[in-house]
Amino acid sequence: MSRVFNFSAGPAVLPEAVLAQAQAEMLDWNGCGMSVLEMSHREKHFASIAAQAEADLRELLDIPSHYKVLFLQGGAYSQFSMIPMNLLRGKARMDYVDTGDWSSKAIDEARRYGDVNVVASSSAGNYTSIPDQASWQCDPNAAYLHYTPNETIRGVEFGFVPDAGDVPLVADFSSTILSRPIDVSRFGLIYAGAQKNIGPAGLTIVIVREDLLGQTVPCTPVMFDYKVQADNGSMYNTPPTYAWYLAGLVFKWLKAQGGLSAMAAINERKASKLYTAIDGSDFYHCPVDLMCRSWMNIPFTLAKPALDKAFAAEAEQAGLVSLKGHRSVGGMRASLYNAMPEAGVDALIHFMQDFAQRNG
Amino acid sequence: MSRVFNFSAGPAVLPEAVLAQAQAEMLDWNGCGMSVLEMSHREKHFASIAAQAEADLRELLDIPSHYKVLFLQGGAYSQFSMIPMNLLRGKARMDYVDTGDWSSKAIDEARRYGDVNVVASSSAGNYTSIPDQASWQCDPNAAYLHYTPNETIRGVEFGFVPDAGDVPLVADFSSTILSRPIDVSRFGLIYAGAQKNIGPAGLTIVIVREDLLGQTVPCTPVMFDYKVQADNGSMYNTPPTYAWYLAGLVFKWLKAQGGLSAMAAINERKASKLYTAIDGSDFYHCPVDLMCRSWMNIPFTLAKPALDKAFAAEAEQAGLVSLKGHRSVGGMRASLYNAMPEAGVDALIHFMQDFAQRNG
Numbered sequence: 001m002s003r004v005f006n007f008s009a010g011p012a013v014l015p016e017a018v019l020a021q022a023q024a025e026m027l028d029w030n031g032c033g034m035s036v037l038e039m040s041h042r043e044k045h046f047a048s049i050a051a052q053a054e055a056d057l058r059e060l061l062d063i064p065s066h067y068k069v070l071f072l073q074g075g076a077y078s079q080f081s082m083i084p085m086n087l088l089r090g091k092a093r094m095d096y097v098d099t100g101d102w103s104s105k106a107i108d109e110a111r112r113y114g115d116v117n118v119v120a121s122s123s124a125g126n127y128t129s130i131p132d133q134a135s136w137q138c139d140p141n142a143a144y145l146h147y148t149p150n151e152t153i154r155g156v157e158f159g160f161v162p163d164a165g166d167v168p169l170v171a172d173f174s175s176t177i178l179s180r181p182i183d184v185s186r187f188g189l190i191y192a193g194a195q196k197n198i199g200p201a202g203l204t205i206v207i208v209r210e211d212l213l214g215q216t217v218p219c220t221p222v223m224f225d226y227k228v229q230a231d232n233g234s235m236y237n238t239p240p241t242y243a244w245y246l247a248g249l250v251f252k253w254l255k256a257q258g259g260l261s262a263m264a265a266i267n268e269r270k271a272s273k274l275y276t277a278i279d280g281s282d283f284y285h286c287p288v289d290l291m292c293r294s295w296m297n298i299p300f301t302l303a304k305p306a307l308d309k310a311f312a313a314e315a316e317q318a319g320l321v322s323l324k325g326h327r328s329v330g331g332m333r334a335s336l337y338n339a340m341p342e343a344g345v346d347a348l349i350h351f352m353q354d355f356a357q358r359n360g
Numbered sequence: 361m362s363r364v365f366n367f368s369a370g371p372a373v374l375p376e377a378v379l380a381q382a383q384a385e386m387l388d389w390n391g392c393g394m395s396v397l398e399m400s401h402r403e404k405h406f407a408s409i410a411a412q413a414e415a416d417l418r419e420l421l422d423i424p425s426h427y428k429v430l431f432l433q434g435g436a437y438s439q440f441s442m443i444p445m446n447l448l449r450g451k452a453r454m455d456y457v458d459t460g461d462w463s464s465k466a467i468d469e470a471r472r473y474g475d476v477n478v479v480a481s482s483s484a485g486n487y488t489s490i491p492d493q494a495s496w497q498c499d500p501n502a503a504y505l506h507y508t509p510n511e512t513i514r515g516v517e518f519g520f521v522p523d524a525g526d527v528p529l530v531a532d533f534s535s536t537i538l539s540r541p542i543d544v545s546r547f548g549l550i551y552a553g554a555q556k557n558i559g560p561a562g563l564t565i566v567i568v569r570e571d572l573l574g575q576t577v578p579c580t581p582v583m584f585d586y587k588v589q590a591d592n593g594s595m596y597n598t599p600p601t602y603a604w605y606l607a608g609l610v611f612k613w614l615k616a617q618g619g620l621s622a623m624a625a626i627n628e629r630k631a632s633k634l635y636t637a638i639d640g641s642d643f644y645h646c647p648v649d650l651m652c653r654s655w656m657n658i659p660f661t662l663a664k665p666a667l668d669k670a671f672a673a674e675a676e677q678a679g680l681v682s683l684k685g686h687r688s689v690g691g692m693r694a695s696l697y698n699a700m701p702e703a704g705v706d707a708l709i710h711f712m713q714d715f716a717q718r719n720g
Contacts, residue, residue: 003388011398012398040369040682041561077596085581195598224441240600242603243562
């Protein structure tokens with residue numbers, strides 16, 4: 001069949017141009033007679049791919065030179081452990097903001113390594129808002145302040161970067177990285193599983209300020225030591241080479257789109273269209289506060305939950321797939337990552353209006 | 361250019377038929393309208409890919425039902441930590457056999473978690489042999505006995521499976537898995553980074569006996585807990601989906617070749633040809649004892665080390681690439697994994713004979 005519009009929250013849609021290039025190069029990269037999949041990570045071909053990907057990411061996010069960029073494995077879940085293991089640095093307490101499922105998971109894992117201070121939580125409101133920073137109970141002696149700029153499951157996104165004072169700010173950007181510019185200098189550490197807004201599963205990007213490295217807790221596995229990874233250019237052992245290459249193709253594609261300011265304009269327009277369609281209808285409803293609606297993950301419910309199954313099935317027939325909401329929330333969710341074409345959003349809105357008319 | 365013969369130790373050559381299928385399916389897997397790279401790991405398409413890959417691997421290795429098969433990230437280096445963290449099970453001491461660079465690295469990392477008893481070492485002989493098991497100083501109360509069936513760097517391979525008695529036997533099969541049948545029931549745990557004899561970097565296969573799971577040391581990151589991974593079908597978080605799919609294509613290809621007995625015959629023939637050519641020449645030399653020469657990684661030196669550079673450069677011109685020995689050893693190394701066609705070995709031998717004639 002022809003290509004569908006894939007609204008999966010991750011792994012997720014990739015730019016068709018990136019897939020086409022990967023396809024063309026599958027048996028022979030750049031005339032070298034082998035696939036990227038077959039290249040030793042210690043030789044010149046892959047070295048050039050790896051270096052170019054890092055340079056392009058640094059350019060896209062304007063990453064200052066005193067930050068290291070790491071290409072790791074293990075997903076955000078591994079970061080949930082690596083962050084306390086590396087950033088506690090002799091301190092006992094860590095500050096966490098709880099705004100949904102992913103921040104809660106980060107908190108649970110951090111508790112294995114020290115005393116977690118939950119500075120604020122939106123759980124009482126079913127995670128549909130962001131607590132006003134004026135109400136946060138931060139500890140000025142905390143090892144770091146952790147938050148989740150975008151909650152993939154419930155579609156809640158911070159419209160601001162928290163002020164952490166002198167405490168290093170740590171952020172899980174898995175589902176919103178590269179969707180708009182970030183001022184990296186505000187952060188101690190940024191991490192992101194690649195399988196949402198970068199591309200391939202099996203790659204995790206970490207951007208970390210150099211001065212925070214080198215003080216792990218004693219039982220830290222060598223692979224979980226940021227300094228070891230940084231000192232070895234993310235090649236202490238064999239990195240996930242093909243995922244690194246694909247991420248590099250996505251970075252090049254983003255540059256060709258005009259970079260992150262251009263992506264921000266497109267992403268805001270795509271999300272606004274869908275929110276407008278939802279809010280303008282009596283049939284659909286988005287539970288998230290107006291002030292913190294995600295550009296990337298848009299949950300919505302139907303007036304008649306009994307129609308959820310029919311909606312998802314008919315949408316799939318129309319080439320609009322993976323719209324079912326997360327199993328913990330129900331309803332629907334449309335993820336509109338960078339690689340989702342605006343035509344996909346238009347097609348979804350058209351389908352939604354037609355479905356509402358037939359079933360309203 | 362046309363495809364080269366790639367003798368890299370890993371990441372390494374893949375079967376051309378596998379690459380061609382991956383290429384054909386890159387934008388649309390099985391008519392579903394999306395790439396495997398874009399599939400949610402929670403939905404039906406990837407679920408079928410994942411289950412089929414595991415079933416094919418179980419069939420190839422005849423894995424008993426009381427063993428779990430895990431598809432993880434992080435490479436053998438992560439296993440160096442995960443094994444003591446999971447398998448110590450309240451014991452204080454672990455037995456390790458030291459036969460080369462990779463077993464040494466495993467030993468260094470294990471020392472962070474308990475008392476390592478090196479039962480035997482071939483370091484005095486520069487790691488060119490396997491110590492006779494009669495000389496090993498094993499501890500009957502050890503948590504497990506760890507060894508490295510094939511040392512990728514120096515090309516030393518065990519011709520036998522050690523007798524560990526009631527102590528669980530743990531083996532790093534990274535560079536020899538699937539090259540011949542293994543009696544899995546002899547082992548407590550088998551692990552292998554995929555980037556040598558399976559295919560894609562970024563995937564690690566673990567085969568572990570169920571009764572060994574569930575007793576981690578307190579500081580174990582959740583992602584390093586085998587039981588968590590096993591209870592969640594290796595999908596506690598997003599797995600490396602594309603690498604899992606590619607491994608599945610390799611498993612299908614191996615079945616089409618006739619399975620592991622057929623591969624063993626081919627691998628023995630390929631390796632014998634090259635060893636015969638080396639041993640029959642005054643110009644080339646293999647330092648490894650006859651009794652423990654690897655089928656997969658064949659190191660050799662030139663009579664005049666000053667010619668190493670010319671050898672590697674002229675070989676590359678002839679389409680024979682990645683022959684340079686590991687930086688810690690020097691000389692040359694030819695890795696003859698499953699996916700190396702016999703024609704590649706023939707071409708290498710022809711080149712070696714010609715080079716020797718011109719420079720002898």
